[in-house]
Each structure stands twice: as structure tokens, then as C-alpha cells.
Amino acid sequence: MEDAVARGAVSGLIKPVLNTFLYWIQLVRGKHTTTEDIKKEAAILEGAIWDTYNWNGIRLRRVREAKGQAEDLHDRISAILDDAQRLSRYDHSSNPLRFILRYGHNIWHTRSLWKTANKIVKLRGQITPLLNELRIAMTIDGGPAARDGILGNNVASVHHKADFVGMARPLKYLFKYLMNGVNRREVVIVVGENGAGKSTLVRHVYEDIRVKEHFNCHAWVPIDASFNAKDILRCIIRRLYEEANKSTTALDELDVDMLGSRIRRFLEKAHQRYVIVLDDISTRPQLQTILDLAIPDENCNNFGRIIVTSRNVDVAEACTHAHKIDVEQLSETEVWELFCKKASPSMDIPLVTRRRIITLCAGLPLATVLLGGLLSKIACNQWNLVISELQQHGYQIMLGESINDVSAMPQIDINVERCLMYFSIFPKGSEITHNTLVRLWIAEGFIHVRGGMTQEATATSYLSALIERNIVQVAEHYHNGMPKSYNLNGPIHDEIKRMAEEVNFCATLQTLSNSPDKIRGLSGQVTVRELPENVRLPNLLSLFISDRTSHVCKLLHNAKSLKVLSLTEESVQAFPKEISKLTHLRYLNLGNNTRISKLPKSIGVLINLQSLILKGTLVSRLPKAISKLRQLQHLVAYRYDVEKRPDRKPYIIHGVEVQNGIGKLKELKTLSVINVDKDRSTIKELQKLTNLKRLGIVNLKGNDGPDLCTAVAGMNQLSSISLGSSDNEPINLQNLTLPNLERLYLRGRLNVSQNFFPSLESLVRLRLIGSGLESNSFHQLQQLPNLAELALIQALETEEINLLQDGFPNLKILDLDQLNNLVNMTVHGSLKNLCKLIIRNCNRLESVPLGIECLKKLKELHLFDMPECFLQKLEKGNEHYKSIQHIGVIRYYREGCPQVRTNSNTDSTRL
Template sequence: MAESAVSAVLGNLGNLAVRKTSFLCGVTHEVTFLKDELMRLQGYLKDADSKRRSGNASVAIFMSQIRDAAYEAENVIEAAEYMKKRSRIKKGFMGAISRYAHLPSDLTTLHKVGVEIRRVRRKLSEISQSADHLKIDFSSHVADEYLDDYGLMHQNCKDDVVMVGFENEYNEIVDKLVQAENMLSVVSIIAMGGAGKTTLARKLYTSSEVKQHFGALIWVTISQKFKVVDLLKEIVKQISTGDQSRKIDDMNECELGKKIHDILMQKRYLVVLDDVWETDTWEQLNRTIKAFPDAANCSRVLLTTRKEDVANHVEMPTHVHALKCLDEEKSWLLFSTKALPSYKRPDIRDLDMFEKLGGKLARKCNGLPLALAVLGGYLSKNLNTQAWSDVLSCWPSTKDTKMMRSIIARSYKDLPNHYLRSCMLYISAFPEDMIISVSVLINLWVAEGFIPDTPKCTLEETARKYVTELAQRSLVQVVKTSGVYGWILKIRIHDIIRDWCIEEATQDGFLDVTDETTRGKVGALSCHTLISYRSSFQNSSEHILHASPNLRALLAFGLSSVSFPELRFLRVIHVEDSSLQDFSNVIGRCIHLRHLWLRRCKNVMIPSSIGRLLYLQIIDLPKTYLLQSEISSSLWDISMLRYVDIPNISLPRSVQIQQNLRELHMRAAECEHGKDPMPILEMLPCLVVLDLAFYNLETMSFSAQGFPRLQELIFRNCSIKWRMEIGTMPKLFFLSFTRCRMDDEIPDGLLYLPSLRFISLRLRNVDKDYLNDSTLEGLKQKGCKVTESHM
């Protein structure tokens, strides 16, 4: 999206070279002129976007040219600023020389920067002239809106709302799952897309009746084209105890099937196969060995599908439940819950008129829950009768999927600003039906520049408002919320909405999605050739990924033994479940990199030069197998780091440079199990979350001035004694101990933490009486919620 691209670049220019420094004295004025030109062009973009949507190919090219030029400008200016940052951290004699004098290499680079900026300025001037020929209106620019109902974030965005109307179906299917015959049988839910199959299945899967009845619960989503071995690996990981990811990844199909069989033979199990497309899916899962045994213990299979022949094909006792569309009464109940929520009703004038119009609109949705929820979410943000009347008068003549797409488009265009629209499209980069961590998504949005600075809000707070806005509009579905903070932790996106977003992103050159199981590109082809600056590769076995050399974001899921091409301008690397080749050689040259996230990846070597990536904000390596025993401590030289989660790194020697770190997850390095990390970590002024694992200490000390902003403190597999001074951790809100051993009593210093409200204790080697000591009782009396268990 050109608008978000220009806004992000302007924001970065404001933080980079536009400030006057001696280092950039030769190009400062050029940068200022460049910024002014971009701001002027930004005024054309809203009108240009409406013309692009109407099918004007010339305008689409105009917008892509603005975006291309903006990104070129950012690349060249950031490269110059990088030189300045490097000179600040150089040590010794040469460091002093570079800080106070321009070396010949620096002067050459600055000259090139000036030449490049003048070239981009000329390019922008030519683009600006073309706006007049295309009759694009400059005056149509409208300021973006801020979101103002954050405090009501979870009153209208839970899946319980979408469950309206399915109470009878829910009870009927629960009975079929937990009662009836002893032999293995299947319950199939069949309905068209958007009818609520997955929502109902997930509600059943998480119900107390089901959890109490079955000893093992398995959920796998079946894409249109799937790999049997990947599904079997996912199932083994769900039913295995402990972290055996590396061993499981090396198993073949037969070994996986036997392991599943052996584990499930001892248990009553429920396996959910969500969104099955082919009649032989069950046979494929059992083709090498019967993975799902029939132990005559009331085990069950729950299957959802859009196809009747799939529902009837499984060769075992089958109960087919055809999910009906909602009747008029239930349609209105769901629609009104979303469009006219209870917390807004007291302030609505002419409520009777809204209900009259709403009843007509609800009937237009033909009983489809997804259509009712998305339309209701859109109208709840537009509470004026004229807007509702306009929707009714412009209702499309098409039905079902085409009608659904029209509703999605309307809700998307109504989003308050282009930042939020970019965030919405970005979600489609994740694989179909994936449950997405909101914290991971927020880090991606921030790295991409999609989260603007807003008054009195951190970037993370603004991003959480965006997630809430999307959930309230039913554009994403809430999977999990925080019991401590109340905010949304995990989401998913309906495949119909995801498909629409991919097509929109493809047509705009915002994102390419390549999925080998669907045989190539996903989404409609553009009517013109656009450079895509973001690519998502899924389930690929290609040895080398094919991507534009100007790529800014690379997301990859399930890649087998691949090498990345050299991509100099990458801002984002996000990879899951993949084996990487020559990774350290590529990453070392990505000086613009903001976000490095590798989950369950193999053959990963983090280069010792990691400290040179001076724009890096996020480095997160969960369950990734590193080829080295320890990460270079040069990482701590990066002043822009905001989030660190890596398995093997030594503590920083000091915190003089690192000033921006907000979240830190650390496992004790081999040489540091007995070293107290607190004297260093407590001096980090911006730290909000600290998660420590495998620290075994005689004493852990918290000084009076330590951790001024810390809100969450988490210990995992630690053995510690505490010494606390009054005044430490004044903002600590949540404290957690998991699989920890505490040889002393719970420290009474916790009573003096003014903001502490939640404590989670899952201790080992302690008895129940120990947990109920006087400190915990005192905390409870102060209003602190304490959850306790022993292992």
C-alpha cells in the first residue's frame, strides 16, 4: 500500500537524517527537500486509491511509483545513518578518528548518498507532475483517525458471540462425542464456508465435558493440499510429553504413525480434523500404519467439511450433522449483539429505527454467521441511520461467497486509517488456519513501521488497540485472552477473509503468498506488473527461494533445506519449521534488519558480527537449534533492541549503550548458572518483561532503585533465594514461578511491592503447607490474586 509505505518512510526520516549532524552535513538539506516532496505526494494518495479500486491501471502504477521511490529514499538515507551509528561504537584509536573526522571512505559514501537522493527527488517530481494528467485530487486527503474505545476492548469480540444460535447443535454433538457406542466413530459437521463449522468445533474441543471425558485431545487443520508427514508430526507433538521436537522432525511417516498408535492405544482420545476437502484424507493419515487405533474405549473423530461426500466417506460408524443456516430470529440475535452491543445501546438515539433497518440487513445475510458478524461489526462503528440505509440500498445481488466478499471489502475500506489496513493485510501472510500469537504479530507490525506514534500510548499499546478493532469487527477471531491483563493473546483469521486479503494485497503489490501445496502463487494476479516488497513462502521444497532483490520482508513456513538469496534491504526475517542453509552469510549483510524471528529451525548459525545490525529491534529464536554454543555478546551493542529471546547468550558487561530493551527472555549460559544477573539487568530503564530460565543461585538480589518499569517477572526451572530492598520493582504487576524450587520461604519483601496484583506459583519439591505461609496470606489480604500448585 503506497499510503502506508510513504507514512512509514516519513516517520523513519523524521528519526534519521533530517536532524542536523556534522556527519550528514552534506546531505541534510537534500533530505529535508525529499521529505517535503513525499509529504506533498502523500496528499494525493487517498483519491488515487479510490481510483485504483475502480480499475484505473494508470493510477495503480502511479501509486506504486510513489511507493518505490519512498523505499529507495529510505534505503539510501538509512545506509548513511548506519555509518554514523557504526562510528559511535568503534573502540580505540580508529574509533576516535572516525568520530571526529571524515575518513575518505565515509566521504565517498556521503557523496553517493547525495547523488542518490537527488535522483530520487527528480523521480518524485516527475511522479508529481503525472498526478495532474491523471486528474488526481490533492484536496481529498483526510487525516487518519485514532481509535478511542480501547477500554471496551473485550466486550464485543469473543467467539461466544458468534456461537449465538448454535446451542442446540452444540448439545447434540456433545452427546454424540461422550456417549453412544464404545467403538471408534466419527462425527462430521458439514456446512458451507462462513457457516460456523470451525467455531462450533473449537467450542466443543475446549468444553469442560469434552476435556473431562477424553484423555488426549488433538486438533489439526487440513488445508486443501496437505502433506501427510507434516500432519502426523503435528499430532505427535501434541500428544507427546516433554520437548521432543528435534527427534520428531527426523521421523518418517511410518515411524510417526506407529508412535501415534502406541500413545493413543493407552488413552481415550478425540482427534479433530478441521476443514477437510478430500474424501481420502482419513485413509492417507493411516496409509502406512493404522495411526488411530480402535481400543473400544469410546474414542472419537470430529470432522468438519464443506463437502457432503467427504462427511459420508469415512469407513467407520459416522454421525453426519448438517449445520443449518441461522433462522430469522437467531440471525437477528447474532447481528444485534455485534451491531448494537449492550454497552452502546444506552447512548443510541432512534434505537427503534436502527432495529428496523438492522432486521432487514440481518435477513439479507441468509443466515450465515460470518456475514452477520462482519457486517454487524462494521455497522457498530457507523451508528447513523443514513449509513445503515446506504448499506441496505446498495446490497449486492449475489449470494453466499460473493456476498461475503462484498461485506469484507466494505468493512476493510471502513477501517479508520491506512496503518490498520496494512496491519489487516499483513495477517494473510500466515498459513491458512494458523493460530497467530498477538505478541509476535505486534513485533512484526512495529518492525514494518505500521504502528504510528500516538499521544500517550506506546507502540505496543497502539498495536493492541488495532488487534481489538479488528476483533470487534469480526475480521479476526479471538482464540485466547489473558487472564491477567484481559487483552487478546491469540487470534486466527477465517479462510474466506484471508483469501480476500491475499487478493487485495497481491493486486496492490503489498504482499505475495507462495504455497507449494496450492501449486504456486495464492491470490488474483494484478492487471499490471508491480514489485512486491513482502513475500510469504509456505510448504516449499525449493532449494533457493525466488524473491525480488528489493524485498523488505520475508516470511517462510515449513521450508525444507533452503538457501536465501542475497537480500540487502530486508527489514523482516520471520521463519518457522524450516531447515536453513548458509544463513549466517546472508544475515550478516542485512544492515537494515529490524526483526529476526526463527522458530523450530535447524542448521542456524548466528554470526559473530550480529552486533553490526544496528537497526535490529527483535531477535527471537524459540525452539531453534543453534550450531554454536553461545551467541556473541556484541548483540548488546545494538541500542535499538526492544525484544530479546534467545537460548544461549552471556549477560551484557554493562548497560551504558542498551537503553531501549523492553522485553528480555534468557536462559542461563553454561558459565553463568551461579551468577546473579540482577545487578546488571535491574539497571535497564525501559525493561517491562523479564523471563529467566535455569538460574541456580544462592542469592538473587533486588536493590531499592532496580527495575523502574518492570511489570512482569517470570522464572522457569530456577532454584533461588531472594534478597529484596524496599523500593525495588515499583511497577511489578505479575510474578510467576514455573517448575521452580525455593529453599527459603516466599520472600516477605513481596508485601512491599505496591503494584503487585497476580502471582502464579507452580513449585517443585515443596509441600502444600509451605505454600500457605504468612507472606502469601498477607498478599491475598492486600488484594493480590495468588494461584498455587505443586509438582
């Protein structure tokens, strides 16, 4: 017996060493049989994780912990596969010396390959025990069938843009306090408990076109619980500056007093009418500090309104003369009315069930719509079963049920919960663009292609499922109806953040725990905080930092597993050399006003990189090593030179120079913007990039046209192209064909064929700068069936524009800028779907377009730097006033800043 135990112990020691040796030999030879085996085992592990999403006991601690361990193990396996691919080379098929190159490279890295082989052995040894633990944990309390037919197809409906049941009185008073009163600062405090609908109520009023028009300065500032006075002040000044097109750089250098002084001076400017929302202020001193430091007091003659939402009734005492609005709980009748609108019951509900529903909702609108959405797809005779389960936990569990339902849909991947939790990385109230979100999800490995769909299409289907259930909100749409950016309702963001922190999915610089080895995501996007100097985050997969901190380099040195890294704003001044050692990186964002001006050659070691974002940096030339990044899909590198542009000229766009070899990046889908001023051969090399969907080029010469047309001819997926000529030189685009193009931006004189514009039937957005557009081409533009947005900047030299009958059938936005010869414009019978008209710097234009009163869908008219004689005709009582009365928002701008017309004839309730 003792001999058998001894032999087992010896075997347990020798077998791992032997396996490590065998794996090491394979890796040195450049064979990846071992990695293929562990890939298959990782797929089995992923399937087991999937099973937990349909489990009735998913909230049991044992299952939750096993699931978390399985996800961590799966992430570590992905990382070791990256190491094996990077260290063990076997693909030199294009080189006659491939045999020598392969063995030379692998022998050079033999020590690292041994470590990799050892890790593979250890990880494979953990898979089976963890699978057994998952199976044991999931045998508790029955099986997945225990919930079948009870909590399927749940819908969580968020209370946004919804029926304002029970809100008539608060709405009336909020409008009254905002729109009426004297020219001075007034504070309105909206108080109610969490889920009462405070933010929804205020957002509805804040975005009303009457409010937008009444004020020329707007700022919505979501307040995180961790914010101090400096954080809030900086958020306020950022919002104000961004709306006024002022630079926000160097704000991090200002202290509290300086920030307060900046805000005060900005709001005290002549004719400034401002509305500022401070959403979710938690304490009275917090509000008092903001009012004292930054907001002009009652002695300032500017019309200013501060709206504060809070769960703390004591906040109202921070201001002596504040208007207080209580958002009270809904009555039982109102709860039932709102619930029925969301649940649409198919039969009469028994009184007992009705009473249980009303009690569970506790008078809260958010709880009511969540429950209504949750029960809307469940048979009414099963409602009591669901209610009994929910009564143990309260309305927060309703969100979890809806997430579980989305995860369990056949066409949705298990990682949808992780995708949703990704919103917790961003501050409350943040709007995340569609492209950014999709690229991040793909980089994290959350998107698995199914049914022949692309990763982008799969990610979009996730978002659609979350939007349909109103878990995720569309913050902004493009004018063709496609979502542009997303955000979360405040209480839902709180719940998602709680879920993320519970499983160590995300932490912030402010809440860095004492167990950093478990954290997988870290965000420091809002406030400046010093990291612990010696912090180690070995399992960190995502890092977002936007503020300067002295320990970024040390943090990167100790976070070797990173897949996603975003260092923006003032966080870095030069390229950190530690990045070159983060070989697992899929997504690298160094843009948005960082001072980085050069990338090192070592960037070439990041062979797994999929997205490289350099937008807004000072980088002007990319190293040749970029051509080694064969997995790269998105290369975004350009900046606008706003300060150096000539007076009233369009922004100058600076691209980056690329060297020979860019054609090797076969996976590229986005390449924007490249500068071909010094190397014309780059254009010919572009024809190898047949997967491009978005392309931007600047400094084209006239004779580059034929090569460009040839290069673009093979790009069948191209949907967006931006072309800029050098010194407005005409580019020969006679042979350019772009049948699937949706967005076209051209800077320079046009030289196209007669059939060019008619062929662009898919075009949605068109921007022409300095085009010298001829009348025939302009008539062709009016017949494009899908064109939704058109900007003409110094693009027409005619004195009169007469639009065709039924011209521009689907145009939503028309932007006319610096049409210096334009005197009159007639729109009778055209522009039937126009929503927004912008006129800028058209100094000879005598009036608004004739027939503008017939544009019934026109909601906004924006006038930039127009002559005073033009504006006077629009004032009340003057000749063109009646023609614009139907337009909801009419805004005036001087030097890019919103203005308020204060002439005696002006109706102050409108302007």
C-alpha cells in the same frame, strides 16, 4: 523549434548526471542534506497514500494500482535511506580521529555512494509523476464526501463465542456423538457452506470444559487448501506431541508412512482418549488417506473421536460409519433475530428494508453478524444506501468496509490495513503472540508514533481497534486480562489472504507467481517445498521459512531489500553468510530449534537491526560486534535444557555470554538471558541500559548482589526480571527496589530485605524456585493486591500452610511443585478469585486443600505425579470426592502426560 527540443533533450540527460554528482559529493563529505530532502518528499507521498483510504472509489482499478505503486516507491525510498546511513558515515564524535575516520570510510565506499546518489535522483524523479497520477485517479466519481455519513464507524463482528442462533440441533448432536458411545474410533463430519458457522460450532464444543475433561489427548488442526497428506499428518503429530511435552524435532525427516505410524502408535497407547479436529477438509480422498494411515480404526478399544469440518458434502463418504451433521442456512426468522442482536436498531425497520437485509445475508451467520456490525453505527434511515452498495459485491465486501473504517479513525495510522494483512503471512489457524506481532509491525515501518505514545503503545491501540470490531480475535489472555496471542476467524483469514495476494503483499512457497519481482512478503511456514533454484525477489521485504529447503542461501543472496527474516525449526543448520549482506534488516529470528551455534563478526554490519531472536538456538556466546547494533531494541537468546535436567528438577536455562560493549546498546528494551558466569564486569555495564523493560540473568554469585542492585536502580521502566543463581547460591538483594515490576522470576535462595515483597505492589506474576521462603515473607506475599499468578517450586519447607483470611485477593493461578515437606493446606477465607490450582510432586500432601469446596471460582484442578493414595481419596464415593464436585476440569498427569482415571468408582462422564 527543433533547437528548443534538442536543448530540452540535452538538459534531460545532463541534469540527472549533475544532480547525481552533487548528491555524491554531499554523501562523501558525510552530509545528509540530500537524504533529508527525500525524507520530506516521502512524507508527502505517504500523505497522498493516506488520502486514498478515505476515498469512495478506492476499489477502482486505477486508484488501487496507483496506491500500490506509491507504497512500493515509499518502500524503496526507505531502503535507499538505509543505504545512505550505512555507507556515508558522519558520526564519530567520541573519537579524536573522527575527521580521518569519516573521510576514510566514505572514500572507501565511494563507488557504492555513487550508486546510492544515482538511485536517489531516480526515485525523486518518480515522486511527482506518481503524486499527479494519484490526484487524477481520485478525481473520478466525485470526492471523499460522497461517502460521508454512509459508511462511517463500521463494525465487523465475527461469529465467535456468539449467540448460537439456529445452532441448537447441531450443538446437541455434536455433544452427543463426542461424549457418548463405545470405546472405539468414531468420525463426526460437520458439513456446511462457507460462512455457515461450522468451525465456530465445533470450536465452541471442542473448548467446552466437559469435552476438555472427557479426553486426555486433544488436537485442533486447521487444513490449508494447499496441504497434502504429509502436511496434515505432520500438523497432527505436532499438536499431539506439544500437548504431551514431547520433542517435535526431526519430524520433517519422516515420510508419510512413518508419520502415520507415529500417530497410530501414540493414539493406541493404553488409556488414551483422544479428540482430533480436522478443520476444513476439502476432498474425500484427503480424509480417507488420513484415516487409513494414522487414525486407529474401529478395532482399537481406545475412546477416540475425529471431528471433520468441510464444505464438500462428498467428504462424508470417506468413512462408512461416520456421523454426519448438516449446518444448514438460518431461517428468515433466525437471520433477523441474529441481525438485531448485532445491529440493535433504534427504530422499527420497514418491511422492505428487512426483506433486503434477510436476502443479503443469505442465511449465513457470518454474513449476518458482519452486516449487523456494519450497520450498527449508521442511522437506520440510511441503511438502504449501504445495502444497495453491498448487493453488488456480497458479504465479503463488509470486511473491507470495516477495515477502511478502522483506517480512517483519527487516532489510527493508514498502515492499519497493512498490519491486518500481515496475518496472511501466517497459516490459517495460527496464533501469533502479542510481542511478536508488535515487533514485526515496527520492523516493517507500519507504526508511526503520534501524540507522545510509544511505538508499542501505538501498535497496541491498532490491535484494540481491530479487536473491538471483532476483525481480530484474542486467542489467549494472560491471567491479568491482557491479550497474549491473536488469530483470525477462518473465512476472514481467507479474505485477508485474498486481499494480500491481490496487491502482492504476500505469497507462499507453494503459490510463487511468475512475477516474483512484485512480491513483498513470502511465507513457507507449514510445508516443505523446493524453491525455484534461480528465483529473484528484488522487492521482497519479509521472508518466513520454517522448513528445510536447499535454496535458502540463493534466495537470501537475491533478496537484498529484506527488512524481516525468520528462519526457524529445521530451515537452517548454520548461520547463512548471506544474512550479513542484508543491511536493511530490522527483524532477524533464527530461533525455535534451529541448529545455529555461532554468530559471525559480520553480524555487526546490520546496523538497522531492532530485534534479534535466538531463542532455542545453540548460541552460547555473542561476538563483540553486537555492540555495533545501536538500533537494537530486543535481544532474546536463551534455551531450556529439558533432556539433561535431573529427575523432577525445574528446567535448566542456558543464557548467552556477552562481551564488553553491551552497555553501548542504549535502545535495548529486552535483554534475556545473559550468562555472567565468566565475566562479572557485565553486571556493572548493565547500568547504562536505562531503557530496559525486560532483563534475564543466570549464574549469578552471591557477591554479585550489590552491583546488580546498583545496575537495576536506574531502570525505571523495568517490568520483568528473571534472576538465577549459580548452584542455588543465595544472592544479596537487600537493596533491590523494583516499584514498577510486574513479573519476577527468582531461582536460588532468597536474601532480601523485610520490605522487599510489600514494595512489589504492581507485581502480577511471581515464580520462586528453591527460595527457602520464610513464613513472614509468605504472609507478605498473600497481601500483594495485583498478584494473579504464583508458582512455588521447592520454595517452602513447611509442613503446613494456613492461608490468611482474604489472602491472595486477586490470585488466579496457584502452582505448588515439589513442596516435599507439605502435609496439609488450609484455604478457608482466602483465594476468592482462584481459577486454576496445580499440584505437582507433593508426595507427603495428604489431601486437596481443606476448604477447597469454598473456592467457587475454581474451574481447573491439575494433579501431576501425585501418590496413588492421594488420588484414591478423590474418586467417587470416597472422602474428598464431594469437595471437588464443583470443579469443572480435573486432570491427572503421569510423567507430564495426561491420564484418565479408569477405576471402577470413577464417573466416566467426568473423568
